[in-house]
Amino acid sequence: xxxxxxxxxxxxxxxxxxxxxxxxxxxxxxxxxxxxxxxxxxxxxxxxxxxxxxxxxxxxxxxxxxxxxxxxxxxxxxxxxxxxxxxxxxxxxxxxxxxxxxxxxxxxxxxxxxxxxxxxxxxxxxxxxxxxxxxxxxxxxxxxxxxxxxxxxxxxxxxxxxxxxxxxxxxxxxxxxxxxxxxxxxxxxxxxxxxxxxxxxxxxxxxxxxxxxxxxxxxxxxxxxxxxxxxxxxxxxxxxxxxxxxxxxxxxxxxxxxxxxxxxxxxxxxxxxxxxxxxxxxxxx
Amino acid sequence: xxxxxxxxxxxxxxxxxxxxxxxxxxxxxxxxxxxxxxxxxxxxxxxxxxxxxxxxxxxxxxxxxxxxxxxxxxxxxxxxxxxxxxxxxxxxxxxxxxxxxxxxxxxxxxxxxxxxxxxxxxxxxxxxxxxxxxxxxxxxxxxxxxxxxxxxxxxxxxxxxxxxxxxxxxxxxxxxxxxxxxxxxxxxxxxxxxxxxxxxxxxxxxxxxxxxxxxxxxxxxxxxxxxxxxxxxxxxxxxxxxxxxxxxxxxxxxxxxxxxxxxxxxxxxxxxxxxxxxxxxxxxxxxxxxxxxxxxxxxxxxxxxxxxxxxxxxxxxxxxxxxxxxxxxxxxxxxxxxxxxxxxxxxxxxxxxxxxxxxxx
Numbered sequence: 001x002x003x004x005x006x007x008x009x010x011x012x013x014x015x016x017x018x019x020x021x022x023x024x025x026x027x028x029x030x031x032x033x034x035x036x037x038x039x040x041x042x043x044x045x046x047x048x049x050x051x052x053x054x055x056x057x058x059x060x061x062x063x064x065x066x067x068x069x070x071x072x073x074x075x076x077x078x079x080x081x082x083x084x085x086x087x088x089x090x091x092x093x094x095x096x097x098x099x100x101x102x103x104x105x106x107x108x109x110x111x112x113x114x115x116x117x118x119x120x121x122x123x124x125x126x127x128x129x130x131x132x133x134x135x136x137x138x139x140x141x142x143x144x145x146x147x148x149x150x151x152x153x154x155x156x157x158x159x160x161x162x163x164x165x166x167x168x169x170x171x172x173x174x175x176x177x178x179x180x181x182x183x184x185x186x187x188x189x190x191x192x193x194x195x196x197x198x199x200x201x202x203x204x205x206x207x208x209x210x211x212x213x214x215x216x217x218x219x220x221x222x223x224x225x226x227x228x229x230x231x232x233x234x235x236x237x238x239x240x241x242x243x244x245x246x247x248x249x250x251x252x253x254x255x256x257x258x259x260x261x262x263x264x265x266x267x268x269x270x271x272x273x274x275x276x277x278x279x280x281x282x283x284x285x
Numbered sequence: 286x287x288x289x290x291x292x293x294x295x296x297x298x299x300x301x302x303x304x305x306x307x308x309x310x311x312x313x314x315x316x317x318x319x320x321x322x323x324x325x326x327x328x329x330x331x332x333x334x335x336x337x338x339x340x341x342x343x344x345x346x347x348x349x350x351x352x353x354x355x356x357x358x359x360x361x362x363x364x365x366x367x368x369x370x371x372x373x374x375x376x377x378x379x380x381x382x383x384x385x386x387x388x389x390x391x392x393x394x395x396x397x398x399x400x401x402x403x404x405x406x407x408x409x410x411x412x413x414x415x416x417x418x419x420x421x422x423x424x425x426x427x428x429x430x431x432x433x434x435x436x437x438x439x440x441x442x443x444x445x446x447x448x449x450x451x452x453x454x455x456x457x458x459x460x461x462x463x464x465x466x467x468x469x470x471x472x473x474x475x476x477x478x479x480x481x482x483x484x485x486x487x488x489x490x491x492x493x494x495x496x497x498x499x500x501x502x503x504x505x506x507x508x509x510x511x512x513x514x515x516x517x518x519x520x521x522x523x524x525x526x527x528x529x530x531x532x533x534x535x536x537x538x539x540x541x542x543x544x545x546x547x548x549x550x551x552x553x554x555x556x557x558x559x560x561x562x563x564x565x566x567x568x569x570x571x572x573x574x575x576x577x578x579x580x581x582x583x584x585x586x587x588x589x590x591x592x593x594x595x596x597x598x599x600x601x602x603x604x605x606x607x608x609x610x611x612x613x614x615x616x617x618x619x620x621x622x623x624x625x626x627x628x629x630x631x632x633x634x635x636x637x638x639x640x641x642x643x644x645x646x
Contacts, residue, residue: 188374
């Protein structure tokens, strides 16, 4: 095959993927950016080129508080999913010796995903509520005398639900990274006198970093954009950026929502860029 | 430092469930020896090495290193160090960090660590690569780093798991020399697992041939090569023709063995009884070809027809077939061959001196 021919062939081959990206990513994104500069009133959105949506958004102290709150959820969820996800992945990768058991246990991890997000969240409510199972059990055993109020419709509940929903996003990439670690490296570390902890610290954690980075990107981006968990689990008492956007859409303030979305997108991209600077994930892809 | 590296395996076994990988082997390796464990894959040689290293639990029996029973001790307390088959270098660390890892685990200060790592890197001629990552090195260079990492903790015993198998033939020969020289300089015990006969012969003070989880023969390379105990060892070490026949006559000076129409003359063999089966070997380079031999000469003589002539550079390999269809392999140096060339389909008498025959047990 001659060179120009093969070049044309390559362009031909990438066309379907390029089209999919254009239709499902570039066009919607551009639309949002364009709309974010439009004007609106109670009934209509008006094509225009104004910066008011942004200046109002960035000038409002509410926005900053909402961002702070969202960062708090993201950071807490990230910390817990990382802790739990790393431990589960470590157990699966290094303690479960047979491939069959690894597959079975992995399937077990995915069982909660057979139901929808909403159902999984709602199922916490009867458990955590004021007269829920947990409070009744604790009071029944005499550990507490008053029902614990912070369990439901609180930050605690939001973070708990997020951790429950997204830990698997952390487990999968970390497990994947760990499975790529040559087992003889662990033996070599042991041969050099490394204890179990030293092996974990000097060998396993550094070599799992790409998986940790990918898992972190999944969890942080999802939590940063989440609104349904915050709405359901905080009982409307807390806000997140996603929830703010959802409310603006509810009030038909599309340009304001678009501006919020653009700011959120930039924020998340900055976080992802920072993570990618810290860890080289190319080896993993 | 020397003297503590003697290894003794006493009735050591390894079971995996109901399968037996190593069956109650006894082995003494003197301190400062270069010992090669050799055998076909699945013979238990690597398992044996890994049991000495402490990476495989010993199911039964005892392991002594330097008169200390180390059966239950972790690798670092045994005074052993292992070099892994794929080198097992830590990919996220530089070469210097890889080499210094053992010292870091001992809590040696960073300054001393760096100093000793540099020294060790210089020893394996890798000091200029200290800051490189392992994946920026060639196979041979990675191996030197692995060697340096294994030696930095000053082990009494270095265990090498097929260290040369991943290298190209040229590099293999060079690293072989270096390993031998290093072992002699350091004076510590090396135990080296290999499946390559030439490696075992070239390196060892002591060769241990294993098959099916047991030791079939141990001895110096000369002993193993020239006086194999069994057909398996003769076949595995190579360089031998194996003959099987019935004892026709045994007297005070010679034993005559018959195989079909052929008769072989062997030096006297103590327990040979008439009518018994007997196996013996002749080295491929000790068989001559002649057009005619005077009747009554003491040699074994068999009429053969040349079927293959293979030019190997320094050597020429000749395969000849006897009247009853058995093959004999002969090796001639190239100069020998050029003095008396042979061609396919030519007929000769193959002969050898009786004292070159080695009777298999």
